[in-house]
Amino acid sequence: GAVVSQHPSWVICKSGTSVKIECRSLDFQATTMFWYRQFPKQSLMLMATSNEGSKATYEQGVEKDKFLINHASLTLSTLTVTSAHPEDSSFYICSPLGTLASYEQYFGPGTRLTVT
Amino acid sequence: AQKVTQAQTEISVVEKEDVTLDCVYETRDTTYYLFWYKQPPSGELVFLIRRNSFDEQNEISGRYSWNFQKSTSSFNFTITASQVVDSAVYFCALSERWGGTSYGKLTFGQGTILTVHP
Numbered sequence: 001g002a003v004v005s006q007h008p009s010w011v012i013c014k015s016g017t018s019v020k021i022e023c024r025s026l027d028f029q030a031t032t033m034f035w036y037r038q039f040p041k042q043s044l045m046l047m048a049t050s051n052e053g054s055k056a057t058y059e060q061g062v063e064k065d066k067f068l069i070n071h072a073s074l075t076l077s078t079l080t081v082t083s084a085h086p087e088d089s090s091f092y093i094c095s096p097l098g099t100l101a102s103y104e105q106y107f108g109p110g111t112r113l114t115v116t
Numbered sequence: 117a118q119k120v121t122q123a124q125t126e127i128s129v130v131e132k133e134d135v136t137l138d139c140v141y142e143t144r145d146t147t148y149y150l151f152w153y154k155q156p157p158s159g160e161l162v163f164l165i166r167r168n169s170f171d172e173q174n175e176i177s178g179r180y181s182w183n184f185q186k187s188t189s190s191f192n193f194t195i196t197a198s199q200v201v202d203s204a205v206y207f208c209a210l211s212e213r214w215g216g217t218s219y220g221k222l223t224f225g226q227g228t229i230l231t232v233h234p
Contacts, residue, residue, distance in 0.1 A: 032220060038159075043207065043224045091159055097220040105211075105220050107153075109160040 003027050004096055006108040013084055013115055021079045021111045023094030029074035030096030035067075038091040038110075050077060084115045118143050118212045122225035129198055130233050136194045137228045139208030143189075145169075149211035149219055150184065150191045155227070156204045167191065198232045205229050 003026040013019050023033065031052050036044040048069050050056035056069035066088075068080040077096070081088055094108040119142040129135045141150065152164040165175065167184055175182045179196045195202055208225040 032218065034220060034222070036222075043226050044222075045224075046221060049221060093161070095220070095222070097218070105222075107161045107163075109158075112159065 004094065004106045004108040006092075006094060006111050008111060009109065010112040011114070013113070015085055015115055016083055018080055018082045019084055019113060021081070021092055021094075021113075023077045023079070023096065023108050025075050025096040025098075025106070028096075028098045030077070030098060031074065032097040033069075033071050033077040034095040034097065035069060035077075035079050036093045036095060038093065040090075044093065081113065084113070086115045089113055089115045118210050118223040120208055120210050120223050120225035122206075122208055122228050124228045125226070126229040126231070128231045128233065131200060132197050133232075134194060134196050135198050135230065135232075136192055137206050137208075137230070139191045139193065139225055141189050141191065141208070141210045143210060143212065145213050147213065151207075151209040151211065151222065152182065152191075152193050153207045153209065154204045155207060161207075162204075164193070195230075198230075200232050200234055203230055203232045 005024045007022045011019055033050050035047045037047050038044045046059050047062045048056045048058045050069050050071040052071050052074050058064045066082055071077040091110050091112050093110045097105055121140045123138055148169045150167045154162040165182055172184050172186055181194045183192045205227045207227045209222040211219045211222050
């Protein structure tokens, strides 16, 4: 199966700082990247969708200026949480969609962000 | 709008019992995909099954089986002879059409916490 990595796997930062999360698809090319977040004891909610080289599309209620998504290549996408606050503490999961004709979808292992 | 409902918030069973996790979905698409994922305490999602809307055949994989009934918009998951290692959160998800022809935008149910006691 495909391998997707996320870095870091966990991070603790102080309120007001920015954090960058990387998602790499290691053995396939991802034309589309979905970013989800999961608050403690809740379900996964889609935050945004991005295509390689294009601006991301954000779901309702997600601040695009706060959650910056860069999908610069077919194997790397980044999510930057700017001016993080404790309420941004969550589990962030990327989900790259391959370019294969068949529908293949994978999930990264997730990044646990704690803002103090 | 897409919606996935997992009415069972938590289920507790004793090892070797059979357990069924319910999933009901809503969609206006005629073509869609349904998934089940397992999320152990580590958080990483483990893919269990994907089913497209045209394939209503039930599937069995070892101790796992799935019952897809389009008439009732349900996609239930049964674990036979449960084991302690089955303890996790299980999510049902629906993939909607996105961008006209693509899939991949998942709507997740609320999840069911399964605890299997020795």
